[in-house]
Amino acid sequence: MQLLIVISNLMLPLVFVIIIAHGLSKGINVYDAFIEGAVEGMKCAVDIMPTLIGLMMAVGILRSSGALDILSDIISPITERLHYPSELVPLTFMRLVSSSASTGLLLDLFRQYGPDSYIGRLVSVMMSCTETVFYTMSIYFMSVKITKTRYTLAGALIANFAGVLASVLICKLIWG
Secondary structure (H helix, E strand, C coil): CHHHHHHHHHHHHHHHHHHHHHHHHCCCCHHHHHHHHHHHHHHHHHHHHHHHHHHHHHHHHHHHHCHHHHHHHHHHHHHHHCCCCHHHHHHHHHHCCCHHHHHHHHHHHHHHHCCCCHHHHHHHHHHHHCCCHHHHHHHHHHHCCCCCCCCHHHHHHHHHHHHHHHHHHHHHHHHC
16 A cells, blocks of 8 residues: 555656656757746636636526526426436536536535435436536637537537436446
């Protein structure tokens, strides 16, 4: 176990040393390349800042307004028939928008039901099987200035739905 800790502690510095050594072996001025990349990264961060602010505002409004709870109550008859706990509906929708907000909802569910409960295990598996579709699409497409997303949103939503379905089936099989 001690060996793994030593390897883990050395991994990141080792990666930096390898990158720097490779750059120097190719005759690249590593420091100038780093500065150039940092400048490009800052420009990208400034370009996507309005999108990030808009998403965070929307998440805050949805969470504090109780709209997710209302939506959960409306579709609970359908979710109960599908053996999907209605308590997970807000997390399912929030996961599409924001990872940090969905993590906050996850922690709320852990506090209420416990991480070792069926709901705690289900949300843990679900968080691993799904993605923040709208956040990811807006950031990536905005950064490379893609305006026509074609089938990306439909495909991503289908994949997320499959992840939610898979998490329910896996948890039903394992924990009943």
